[in-house]
Amino acid sequence: MVSGIGAALSALVIGAPVVRAFVSPTLASPPKDDWVKVTDDTALLDVGVPIRLNFVVSEQDAWIESRMVKTVWLFSEDGEKFKAYNGRCTHLGCGYNFDKDANNFVCPCHRGRFDIKTGAVLDGPPPRPLDELEVQIRDSAVFVKYKEYRLGVPQRAEA
Ligand code: FES
Incomplete structure (x- = not known):
């Protein structure tokens, strides 16, 4: 049980930046003010x-x-x-x-x-x-x- 929670937390910690790296470039493009x-x-x-x-x-x-x-x-x-x-x-x-x-x-x-x-x-x-x-x-x-x-x-x- 404890190792399952640990594995889930690890996946979240590691996975979130990876997911953000793929998703955020398309979301984070505010209009460019030169x-x-x-x-x-x-x-x-x-x-x-x-x-x-x-x-x-x-x-x-x-x-x-x-x-x-x-x-x-x-x-x-x-x-x-x-x-x-x-x-x-x-x-x-x-x-x-x-x-x-x-x-x-x-x-x-x-x-x-x-x-x-x-x-x-x-x-x-x-x-x-x-x-x-x-x-x-x-x-x-x-x-x-x-x-x-x-x-x-x-x-x-x-x-
Ligand atoms: S880069 Fe300025 S004169 Fe060539």
């Missing part, structure tokens, strides 16, 4: 100087959840309107940096350069401008609609 809050306060940002902002996104693939660090660059000329660029170089996806002396973005992988105001390619092999993202200011927080695009191609197409 809007990400990248900073709480626009007043903390320097006007005319791009700033790199990192955030973590979780992606669910079947029953495997992965977390990845993503990057956007935020830029404003007047402190009111903001531009956001995906932090991946459009050539092969390297993370680019702000070159303060040249006042543009530079990619360390193949020396691609981009304009900070427009994202246009200034030099190097990138086939298209930086991927600009939608921005919303809610109260004083900045939200970016994060998307990724195919790399190494001249037309912007979602990945």
